[in-house]
Amino acid sequence: MFIALECIWGNLMPGNHTAASHNGGLTLKVYRGDRSILIAFNLDEQQTRNLAGFAIKVTDPDGKSEFLKNRLSFTRPITSETTMRQRENIRTPSNEAPLQKFRWV
Numbered sequence: 001m002f003i004a005l006e007c008i009w010g011n012l013m014p015g016n017h018t019a020a021s022h023n024g025g026l027t028l029k030v031y032r033g034d035r036s037i038l039i040a041f042n043l044d045e046q047q048t049r050n051l052a053g054f055a056i057k058v059t060d061p062d063g064k065s066e067f068l069k070n071r072l073s074f075t076r077p078i079t080s081e082t083t084m085r086q087r088e089n090i091r092t093p094s095n096e097a098p099l100q101k102f103r104w105v
Helices: 084-090
Strands: 018-023 026-032 037-043 057-059 065-067
Antiparallel strands (some): 018 026, 026 037
């Protein structure tokens, strides 16, 4: 299943601290901070069958798009021996290694 939502960055300009969208049972709300955003979403219960994870695609104001990267992958494991530099090179686009849980600070 693929559900696309688009939050227009223009809606998050000074004065507007939130933007929201809903499509296909998925609700997305974005909260703007000073140097970061909080993404909150909800998926209708009937859409969660066989849900293994999700991907997030971002598009910058110039129109360039890319998927957020996941530090976990099915094919390239990270262990306690993996250096920070190696970890950066291992990150996989979330459309190839779906996010299953996230928390950004």
